[in-house]
Each structure stands twice: as C-alpha cells, then as structure tokens.
Amino acid sequence: MVNLRHDIHSHPELAFAVDRTSSSLADRLEAAGLDITRNIGKTGFVATLRNGNSTRSVGLRADMDALPINESNEFAHRSTKPEQFHGCGHDGHSIMLLGAALQLAEFADFDGTVHFIFQPDEENGTGADAMIDDGLFTRFAMDEVYGLHNLPGLPVGHFAIQSGPFCSFEDNFEITIQGRGGHSSMPDKGIDPIPIAASIVLNLQTIVSRTIAPAKHAVVSITNIQTDGARNVIASNVTLSGDCRGFDNQTSETIKAHMEQIVSHTCTAQGADFTFNYSTSFVPVVNHQKQTEVCVKAVTNLPDATIDSSYGRVSFSEDFAKMLNQKPGAYILMGNGDVGEHHSRPLHNPFYDFNDQAIAYGVAYWCSLVMSAL
Template sequence: MQHTEAEIAELVALRRDIHANPETAFDETRTSELVAAKLRAWDIETHTGIGSTGVVGVIHGRLGPGRSIALRADMDALPMQEEGMPLHRSLRNGVFHGCGHDGHTAMLLGAARHFSKHREFHGTLVLVFQPAEETGGGANAMLADGLETRFPFDEIYAMHNAPHFSPGTFGVRDGAMLASCDELRIEVTGVGGHGSSPEKTIDPIAAAAQLICALQTVVSRSVDPSAMAVLSIGSIHAGTTSNVIPAHASLTGTLRTFDESIRSLAKSRIETICAGVAKATGCAISIEFYGSSPATINHREQAEAAARAAQTVFGAANVLREFAPLNGSEDFSEFLLRRPGAYVLLGQGGVYCHHPEFDFNDDVLPLGVRFFVALAEQRLAA
C-alpha cells in the first residue's frame, strides 16, 4: 500500500494534536474520544470505556470466517515536563508524550483507516487502544473488563518506536524482547529525636543506608553472572531539617529480569535483606512490590510472521532479528501470557524514550502503518 500526501498529512496532524494534548494513565479521556470519533467516522464498530478509558474497534472481513488478529497501541503520556520546543509542544504543564505513544496511536489509526476501506479479507481485525501502559495497569484493566471474551482474538501484536535503531529499520526477536519490572516501595520506621541525642532514637536513615548497600548484593551475589537482573533504588525520602533524626524513611526502586525464576529469587532475597536489616537496627521495615509486569516474551511463529511482513515494507536487509533484548518493560506482556503474539520495534532515531526533549519521528509514521497493514493482510489470508 502507498499513502497519498493528504493521508500522511492527516496522520501527522493527528499525532501532533495528541502530542499537544497529553493525558496520563487512566486519564486519557480526550484521546479516547478522539480515537473513537475517528473509528466511527470510518464506519468501524467501536466500543469505549474498556478498562476505564480503553477503546476497541472491530472490523469483520467480507470474505467470511478466519483468524482474528488483534493490533494494540498504547495511548497514555508521562507525568514529566517537556523541554523540547516543537510547534506541537505539550499544552499541559508536567504532562508529556515522552515515549511516543502519540505516534503508536496515530499509526494504528492509520491502519484502521486503511481497513475501513479494504475489508476483503477472511476473519476479524481487532484494534486495541490501551490506556495506562506507563503504570503497568492498562493491559490488566482491559483484560479484567472482558477484552478476550468480548472481542476474541487468536493472535496479538504491538509496535513501539525505537530511537536506538535508525529510521527505516525494524526489529523483532524470538523470545525475550523486554524485561519484567517490579516496582518496590520500602518503608523504614524508627524512633525520631534530637540530632544531638542519637542514643535516644532508632535512626531510620542509618537503617536505610545499610539497606541500600545490602541490596546491591542481590544481583552481585545471588544471581548467576550470565543471567540479567537489575535492581535500582530510585528515590529515598527522609527528614525535614538538619538537626532532627526523623522517625521514618521511604525508598522506592525497580527490579528487572528476563527469567521468572530469577525474578522470584531476587524478590525473596530483597525481603530477606529487609528483615535482616530490621533485626540489626531495631527499625520496622516493610517491603511492597507493585506496578509489576512480567517479561515480554515473543512467540516464535508470530515473531517470524512479523519479520516476513516487515520485509515487504523495510526490505530484508533492514529487518533486524538478532539484537540484545531491552531492559525496559511493557505490560503488553500480559497479553502474550494469554495469546500468541509478538512485540516489535520501529526504528526512528533521535533521543531515547523518556528524555525531556523526545518527540516521535513523523517520517516513520507511514512505515508503521504499512507494517500493520502488511502484517494483518498476511495473517488474515493464512
């Protein structure tokens, strides 16, 4: 398929409108309404409010029964300030499409527009516009709302921009694509007091310091060096002034792995270390894991199907099959636990995702649409 200049311009304008009006997890009201309005304008069966702010479009092929293929795009923005200065800069203070979900949504809408006009295929195409990927809750919210039973699909695919790949390239691996992610929150409770009389306190800051150092042994001394695991403490909050020992300290961080057994081992070691430091210091220490997503593991047949479709768009030389999996995480993994599918990468260049000057590369929008179309056509013809 080829796009006209008018079609490309419409997609770019749509993407930039979403970028200028970003919405964070489960707050994607305007974005959902825009998506639903486009689908309805193209005479596509449209369902809203799936998993709170999710939208699902369904297109039945005119050639009769066949496979049901789901294509998914995420819609939410990040709670961070945009520092770049594009003309379509975010109009909301502290909210920013710093991960390219505006582009993902626009590309899936581009595919929807194509199939609204070309329904000569077997089976069903399910278009999944998901909220709250950044918090890891959107996929499970849609699943809990009956996504699989209300809109049955045999396979599911998703695409994410890849700044570390050059524009015009495409990547898909068999097996692990992204790491699991468990966010963790550690609360340390002691006894506060005057800074001149530490013996009358139970110092949570000293306990937190010991805890941070001890947690470094989870990866360095508990995990096989040939395996991947990353444990990072990202914040520590305690106290309000220099001469008071506070009663409380709070730490947050993330644990990432590619293997469920290592994930379980690391979480167990974190809990053991927290209990040990609590006993050694006299503080009460609690640990909570939240915002969790398992590793994103592609299914071989679907990854190979995605690669074949990509070759028709990017050329065989520009389809990457062997590259290191990424340490980032994605709740698309929840779908892959339930149905065969694949998560793929669209090269775009530029600064990396979550950088304050990130912007989706509009030049690759047509490539993403063409991939979605080629993939759906091939799978619905099989």
C-alpha cells in the same frame, strides 16, 4: 496523518482520562465503516474490520496515554497542557494504527477479522488489565495479538524483535526502617536508622551477581531515600524505595526473598523495626516463536525496511505483556531516529518527539502484518 498526530501531541491526556483522544480516533474509524465498541477498559475501544469468509482473527494494539511531565520542545505542536506530554510516542502509535485501519478498510486484501485495540493507561501498567477485565478476549475472538513501540536510537525504517523474553518485568519496593530518634549530640541514646539504611543499600547491591547470575540481566535500583530527621535531629524513620527489573518470574521471586532477608537481618542486628512492601507493576513481555516469525515476515515484505530478528532483551517494561499472557502474539520495536538525530532523544525525555517520518513505516508494517497473519 501528520496533522492529526500533531493535534494529539498538543492535547495530551493521562492514564484513563483519554476521552478526547479516544473519541477522535473512534469517530474517524466509525465514519470509515468499522464497527466500534467503546468503553472497553473505561476509555479504551476496539474497532473491528471483517473481510472474506475466514474465521481467523487477529488483534493489533496501540496505546493512547501521555506522561505526567512537562515538555521542553518549542515547536508549534508542543503540548498545551502543563505536566502532560506525549514523551513516549503513544500519539504516533495511535496514528499508525489508525492509518493502517483506514487503509485496510479501503483496500481490503485479507481474509478474516482484524480487531484494532486502542488502549488507555499503559504508563501506569493498568490499561491492559482493564480492557481484559472488560472482556477484550471474550467479547472479541482473537487467535493472536500484536503490539508495537517506537525506539529512539534505531533508524527510521529499521525494526527489532526477538522470540522469547523481550521486555523486562518491573517490581517496586518500599522499605521503612523504624529506629528511635534523638539529639544529634547523643546518638548512643537512640537507634539511628541512617547507618542501618546505608548498610541495607550496600547489601542490596549483592543480590545481582552474588545471588542472581549476571547473565539473568537483573537490576536492583534504590532510587529514593527519605528521612524525618533534621540538621541536629537523628531521624526516627528512613524510607528506601526503588524498582527491580528482570525477565522471568523466578528472578522476581528471588529478588523479593533476598531483599526481605537482608532488611530483616540488618534491622534485627541493630534493634530497629521495619516494614517491607514489594509489588509487581509489569510482568515480562515474552514473544511467541510463531508470531515473532509472522512479524519478521511482515517487515521483510516491506520495501526499504530492515529487521534485526535477534535484537536482544530491552530493559523497559510494557503492560502489553498481560495480553501476551492471554493470547499468542509478539511485540516489535521500530526505529524513531538514528543516534545523533533530534528524534533519537530517549523515551520520557522532555525533548522527545515522535518522528513523523516513521508513520508511513508503521502503517505499512501493520498492513503487511495483517496480510501475513490472515
């Protein structure tokens, strides 16, 4: 498993272009006797394993895609491709689910059906939808669905979960302020969009705490400012963009409404026009109570593993949430390395690497989960 993980790490693939990774995993599972259905969500696939007589079935999901950034590690299995890098551990996720499928195929100790879901394009938030649109839950009967992600900073062998809202939504926005450019020595002859933009940036910071309660764990971040001005040219346009986080749909709607109100009133007061675009990239991950309890039981049945079942909310986003909107299920985090270790480098950091010592825990967890759920 370690060698194959290193091979996938050194040959990362992006978005839906995960042909090599998908084929490598599917071929191994097919050789082990699992039923393989390819091209679900373009390059995704489902491997199915049946045992016993029960009609109950569960889905286990792993993501396969990498990030469009350069890797800074210098070890032997570093990425061989520029601006393609497994900096989120999806190589490890795929390997752990593969290992669990192979182990369950050899030592079947469950009664029912397991669908192993290998998903492309999690990073852009479109892979889950693509698989669902291709009939993931209509072609493959599933009573429940489960997902997993590694977490740097959490020791190997430790797991974390909580029932209810767990991972945040991600909304994206772009605001363009349209003023009237001119010579920098005569600002009174135009409409300068830069002070208007500055006012908007400051006022957007009041949405959280003044409109939305701090206890809602919402975030509004302006991450990019661009103008078409120059040293001696007052810009005609300023574009602000960024993203917002929170844990429920009402928070998302409130942020959008108040953001548009702030932009509209500020631009109108200064005589500027504007465009405002707001969209949702990821919906929140909301774990179901019963399935969360199944996850906790699966971990407690493992020797040398521990779980925090009230871990609290995490601010990153995951498109596995779309699957949880279709079926009951739960999403769990597992340790990639304690604080201070190399493997505690954060997700999406150019020095990140999935911890090979975590593979055995992930495989064991998936197997234990199947035996707990079926």
